[in-house]
Amino acid sequence: MAATHFLPASSxxxxxxxxxxxCWLSTVSASLAQPTDxxxxxRQGKVQGGQQGNLWVFQGIPYARPPVGTLxxxxxxxxxxxxxxxxxxxxxxxxxxxxxxTIQGQEDCLYLNVWAPAPIRQRRPxxxxxxxxxxxxxSGQENDTWTFAAQDTIVxxxxxxxxxxxxxxxxxxxxxxxYAQAGNCGLLDAVxxxxxxxxxxAAFGGDPSRVxxxxxxxxxxxxxxxxxTPAAQGLFQQVILESGAVQAIRDTATAAAxxxxxLRQLHLSDARALLTLPADSLIxxxxxxxxxxxxxxxxxxxxxxxxxxxxxxxxLKTSRPIRVLMGTNRNEAELFTxxxxxxxxxxxxxLQQVFGTRNxxxxxxxYQQSRHSQPALTDWNAVLTDYLYRLxxxxxxLMLAEKSTLxxxxxxxxxxxxxxxxxxxxxxxxxxxxxxxSAAATTAAAVPLRSKxxxxxxxxxxxxxxAQFIKTGQPGVGWPAYTASHREVMLFDTNSRAExxxxxxxxxxxxxxxxxx
Numbered sequence: 061m062a063a064t065h066f067l068p069a070s071s072x073x074x075x076x077x078x079x080x081x082x083c084w085l086s087t088v089s090a091s092l093a094q095p096t097d098x099x100x101x102x103r104q105g106k107v108q109g110g111q112q113g114n115l116w117v118f119q120g121i122p123y124a125r126p127p128v129g130t131l132x133x134x135x136x137x138x139x140x141x142x143x144x145x146x147x148x149x150x151x152x153x154x155x156x157x158x159x160x161x162t163i164q165g166q167e168d169c170l171y172l173n174v175w176a177p178a179p180i181r182q183r184r185p186x187x188x189x190x191x192x193x194x195x196x197x198x199s200g201q202e203n204d205t206w207t208f209a210a211q212d213t214i215v216x217x218x219x220x221x222x223x224x225x226x227x228x229x230x231x232x233x234x235x236x237x238x239y240a241q242a243g244n245c246g247l248l249d250a251v252x253x254x255x256x257x258x259x260x261x262a263a264f265g266g267d268p269s270r271v272x273x274x275x276x277x278x279x280x281x282x283x284x285x286x287x288x289t290p291a292a293q294g295l296f297q298q299v300i301l302e303s304g305a306v307q308a309i310r311d312t313a314t315a316a317a318x319x320x321x322x323l324r325q326l327h328l329s330d331a332r333a334l335l336t337l338p339a340d341s342l343i344x345x346x347x348x349x350x351x352x353x354x355x356x357x358x359x360x361x362x363x364x365x366x367x368x369x370x371x372x373x374x375x376l377k378t379s380r381p382i383r384v385l386m387g388t389n390r391n392e393a394e395l396f397t398x399x400x401x402x403x404x405x406x407x408x409x410x411l412q413q414v415f416g417t418r419n420x421x422x423x424x425x426x427y428q429q430s431r432h433s434q435p436a437l438t439d440w441n442a443v444l445t446d447y448l449y450r451l452x453x454x455x456x457x458l459m460l461a462e463k464s465t466l467x468x469x470x471x472x473x474x475x476x477x478x479x480x481x482x483x484x485x486x487x488x489x490x491x492x493x494x495x496x497x498s499a500a501a502t503t504a505a506a507v508p509l510r511s512k513x514x515x516x517x518x519x520x521x522x523x524x525x526x527a528q529f530i531k532t533g534q535p536g537v538g539w540p541a542y543t544a545s546h547r548e549v550m551l552f553d554t555n556s557r558a559e560x561x562x563x564x565x566x567x568x569x570x571x572x573x574x575x576x577x
Contacts, residue, residue, distance in 0.1 A: 098180065102260045105142040110149050111178065115209050118174040118264070119201070120152035123256040124249065126168035127222060132335060133231055133242040136170060136252040154199035155223040156339050158347065163340050165199070167226065172219035172253055173200055175209035176264040183267035187530050188257060188296070189218040190250060192277030192484070195308070195359040196224040196350060204491035204512075205274070211492070212527040215266035217257055221249035221282070224350070225322055225334075225342045228359040230315035234331035243315050243362030247285050254286075254295040271296040272530045276487060278360075280304025280386075284456070285361040287382065288368055288375040298383035298533060300526065302490070303392060303483060306372035307452035307574035308360030314416060315362045317577040321349055353396040353403045354413035356448070357575035373459055373572060384460060385529050387470030387549070388453050393444035395483035397437070406431070406440045415447065418576035422567055423447045446565045449483075452572060454564040462544045468535050469542040473553040478514040488513040489552070492523035515554075522552055 098116045099108050109118035124136035131137060152171025158164045177184065189205035191198040200218035208214040221227060227246030231239040241248065258268045273296045275283040283299050284306035286292040310318075323331060325345040334342065350358040361368060369375070397403050403410045406427060411420035423443060431439045454469075461467050472486040479485055488511075495510045513519035525535040534541075539550045540558050548558045 099145055100180070100263045102263060103141075104139045106145045107148045108145050109174070109176075113210060114178055115206065116174075116176045116178055116180060116264070117206075118148040118176070120150050120171045121146075121148050121174065121256075122152070122170060123172050123219065124170040124252045127170060127226075127245070127249075128167045132167065132226070132339075133229065133239055133245060135241050135245065135248045138252075139170075139256075151199075151201040152220065154201070155220050156226060156343055157193075157197045157223050158343055163343055167222075167339050169220045169222065170249060170252070171200075172217060172256065174261075174264050175206040175216040176266070177209050177213045177215070180263075180265040182265060183262065183270075184213055184215050184265050185270040185531050186215045186217065186257065186261055186266040186268070186272065188254065188271060188273045189216065190221075190273060190275035190279035190282050191218065192275065192279040192304075193223070194350075194356050195228055195246065195278045195282075196346070196355060198223075198278070204487075204493035207491045207493045207523070208527055208530065211523070212531070214527065214530055215261060215264055217253075217261070217266075219250070219253040221246045221253070224359055225346045226339065228315075228361065229322065229334075230312060230319050230362050230364070231331060231334070232364065233312065233316045234319060240364060241367050243310075243312075243364055244367040247282060247289060247361045247367060248291070250282055250286060251289060251292045251295070254292060258295050269297070272298045272300060274300035274302075274526075274530075275304065276302040277304055277484060278308065281306070281308035281360060284372070285309055285368065287379070288370070288372045290369065291367070293380065296382075298529070299385075300529070301384065301386035301453070301456075302486060303388050303449050303453075305386070305452040305456040306376075307572055308357065309363055309368060309372055310360055310573060310575060311363050314573070314575065314577045318350075318358055322346055325349065353401045354410070356396065356414055357416075360575070371572070373456075376456075376459065377463060381463075381465050383466045383529075383533050384457075385468045385470070385526070385535060386453060386457060387472065388445075388449045389472040389483060389486055390481040391441060391445060392449045392483040393441045394480065397441055397444065403440075403444065406436060414444075414575075416575045416577040419571065419574065422570045426567060447567075447570065448574065451565060451567060451570060452574065455566065455572065457542055458544065458547075461542055461547075466534070467542045468529070468539055468550070469548075470539075470550040470552060473551050474515060474518055476514055486522070486552070489515070489519040489522045490526050492516075492519040518552060518554070518556065521556060525550075 097110050109116050122139045154165040155169040156165040200220050205216045209216040222245050230243035273283050280301040281304040408424045411423050427443045457469050472481050493512050511519045528536040540548045549561045550558050
């Protein structure tokens with residue numbers, strides 16, 4: 061039998077202490093190598109975010125003062141400075157929104173989020189996401205824009221802005237010059253968020269001279285309004301407009317009519333009561349006439365002569381050049397014509413709710429002229445798609461191309477057992493987010509997993525084009541620019557390709573403003 065040797069108790073204790081010390085040092089070393097939080101200094105103060113996969117994530121950073129009390133219906137004011145380190149690991153409250161029985165969010169809603177690729181050391185391109193929701197719903201946390209940070213080393217930003225009557229209620233005609241910009245509070249919130257990006261994004265590894273503003277639906281329309289807002293000029297270099305252009309900008313007569321309608325719903329004769337009325341009451345009242353398909357175009361920015369000084373196409377003819385990627389989906393309107401919708405069936409009266417009394421006759425006449433060429437509902441959806449989205453997008457693209465602005469135009473046509481080319485369906489393909497992840501739970505390891513999009517190959521292609529545009533200012537090989545002489549459009553389908561569209565649908569009599577009363 062081999063001899064067994066025993067260490068003295070004191071030596072054994074020493075060895076155990078040394079092993080424990082080595083384990084502790086190893087743990088500390090690993091912790092230092094892969095920290096779980098980060099502190100970044102902004103102009104307002106220090107913020108602390110957390111690490112999720114290969115990203116540093118900062119949520120709920122205030123970019124303006126809470127628009128409450130005397131600041132209701134007023135332009136956003138700079139965020140207050142703070143001492144110490146602000147924990148930014150939770151999203152800020154969404155803007156107040158909802159229907160008669162489901163009020164969500166708060167007036168105190170002006171917060172933004174940053175997803176920064178680690179390490180935060182260099183100047184990377186920046187994409188700023190503007191959420192949609194008919195200007196009455198949505199928030200900056202409901203998106204997968206973080207995929208550009210996780211997959212493409214792009215700094216991604218999203219933000220909330222005031223919605224509905226709190227963000228876009230025209231009050232200058234009711235309350236005088238002090239509230240002359242009340243109809244553009246939501247737009248001015250976007251300007252304030254972009255100004256915060258210009259001043260602070262370098263601390264998160266972003267390049268303030270390489271900013272792309274990207275939006276879908278109402279988000280795209282708000283980005284379109286930024287194009288014609290002098291206060292926003294110089295805060296970004298290029299834009300992505302998905303299913304939206306500049307058609308949401310309303311004249312003061314239309315905006316004032318919406319204000320009077322809200323006052324009637326509230327049984328008020330004096331608009332000054334709106335300054336102190338409980339915010340929930342405002343949201344419940346607006347939902348009675350601006351919800352569902354009937355509320356798609358009721359709210360939006362206002363041509364107030366100050367925030368937006370000129371009609372959009374007039375202003376853009378002399379504005380500085382900007383790079384634009386924009387497009388629509390083939391059957392946009394089918395999202396809004398399902399059972400129970402006010403526009404589920406062809407109706408001249410229903411069109412007045414969607415387009416206003418001045419614009420609805422044009423849409424009804426177009427439907428009457430086309431309804432014998434296809435089944436009634438097919439024609440109805442096609443006409444609604446044209447007048448809600450396509451007409452405005454093509455009109456803007458052609459005007460920009462004629463003034464030598466770089467424009468890339470697309471149309472999303474893809475359909476399968478899961479996906480139809482209706483409103484918002486392209487988003488899953490553009491983001492190409494992996495299944496089972498969200499903006500709140502980003503993991504680098506999840507990126508190669510199955511895409512949320514029903515066709516991962518197409519999703520990879522579209523995401524690559526968008527990322528390349530954000531990084532370089534052009535989408536890349538295979539997607540030619542849309543010019544006045546070469547009107548080629550990128551069609552995204554099973555066989556994606558560029559094709560000429562020489563004569564997109566136009567109605568010269570229909571105004572650029574989509575909703576008019």
